[in-house]
Amino acid sequence: MAKETGRKLIAQHKKARHDYHILDTYECGLVLTGTEVKSLRQGRASLVDGFAQINDGEAWLYHVHIPEYAQGTWTNHAARRKRKLLLHRSEIDKLTGKLQETGLTLVPLALYFKEGRAKVEIGLARGKKEYDKRQALRERQDRREAERAMSAARRRQRR
Known part of the structure; x- marks a missing residue:
């Protein structure tokens, strides 16, 4: 089976660019369960209420809605659980320093598959x-x- 190439968009937070000044963007991997990936492959997700935080040196994504997989069984996931973001240590350290400033937050901008792997684009943002x-x-x-x-x-x- 050949791997997918390119970028397949799943969800986009269009209102984020209206509500925030995006200062910088980062591409992050996501730690997901099997049913989450299957649900994303069906093109179902919402970034509207989502945000990211850095806790104890790890980046986490909160309130992103990935609906339960229809054919899932007892192994199904919670729709709005917190998910770990995969970033390089240097990026996490840089973000930690910038988030100390008042008024800055991390907002998910897009959720997509890149070469078969789920990625999320987060933006360092200041509210408008x-x-x-x-x-x-x-x-x-x-x-x-x-x-x-x-x-x-x-x-x-x-x-």
């Missing part, structure tokens, strides 16, 4: 204020309107 969110929406809207105007002008030139 309400006016930051409004400003980002306004900038996106202005950019969209400018692009529309430019494409309309190009269409008029072609005629």
Whole structure:
């Protein structure tokens, strides 16, 4: 059986980039049980309430919802259990130092399979204020309107 190549996205936390300024991203492995992997292969997961913390020199992922595997038996997993993240010691030490600053948190951004292994992309994030969110929406809207105007002008030139 050939291994998968590339990146197969399972779940993405789209609202995270709206609610937080993402300062840095890290790719982590996950310690999972068999039924969790089977459930992920069916493309079922939610990162919405998830966050990561570093406790006793180990990184942990909390509140990520991986539903129970439908064909699982008594070996099935709890849907919102804490899961260990696999990071290099130097990355954990760097994150520990940065998390000492106030207002910084670790947020899961994406959950995917890479070469057959489950990975999660976590972001070192600082929460946005309400006016930051409004400003980002306004900038996106202005950019969209400018692009529309430019494409309309190009269409008029072609005629």
